[in-house]
Amino acid sequence: MKHMILYVCSHGKSFGSLPGPLNQLAHPCGRAAKALDEAGCSYEMKTVKGGRAKPWTWPTRAEDRAEVERLSGQRSVPILLLDGGEVITGSGAIVRWAAEHRAQAVG
Numbered sequence: 244m245k246h247m248i249l250y251v252c253s254h255g256k257s258f259g260s261l262p263g264p265l266n267q268l269a270h271p272c273g274r275a276a277k278a279l280d281e282a283g284c285s286y287e288m289k290t291v292k293g294g295r296a297k298p299w300t301w302p303t304r305a306e307d308r309a310e311v312e313r314l315s316g317q318r319s320v321p322i323l324l325l326d327g328g329e330v331i332t333g334s335g336a337i338v339r340w341a342a343e344h345r346a347q348a349v350g
Contacts, residue, residue, distance in 0.1 A: 246285075246286075246287065246326045247279075247284065247285070247286040247287070247323060247324060247325055247326055248286065248287045248288075248289055248323070248324040249275060249276060249279060249286050249287070249288050249289070249321060249322075249323050249324075249337075250289050250290075250291055250310075250311050250314075250320045250321060250322045250323075250324070251272035251275070251276065251288055251289070251290055251291070251320050251321050252272050252290070252291065252293075252294055252320050252321075253290055253292070253294070254270050254272055254273060255272060255273070255276065255288065255290060256272070256273050256276040256277065256280075256288075257270065257273055271320075271321055271333070271334035272320060272321045272334070274334040274337075274338060275321040275323065275334045275337040275338065275341075276288065276321075278334075278337060278338040278341040278342065279323075279337070279341050281341070281345075282341040282342065282344060282345040283345065284341060284344070286323075291307060291308050291310070291311055291320055292304075292307035292308070293307040293308050293318070295319075304318060305318070308320075314330050315330045315332050317332060319332070319333075321333070321334055321337060322337075323337045323340065
């Protein structure tokens, strides 16, 4: 993998893991970053503003997340932009992608 960009909210890598089966409840952006780190992937992390749980950001959310929406068709993060232009949306899909590409990143 050459250059990837992980788009995340202001929490970034925070709250990315919880013990055992509770890990499914960990913060999505942190889960995605943790999976990429554990897979040995090299990536740039871009933080975007705005959030569904932050009502004070709602008036500017469309503008703050315009790049994310242009790339993925949605305003939600995390999304992973691969070096070939493919976009992977959502923490579950990013975690699966990282697990599948672990050998390539490490080897």
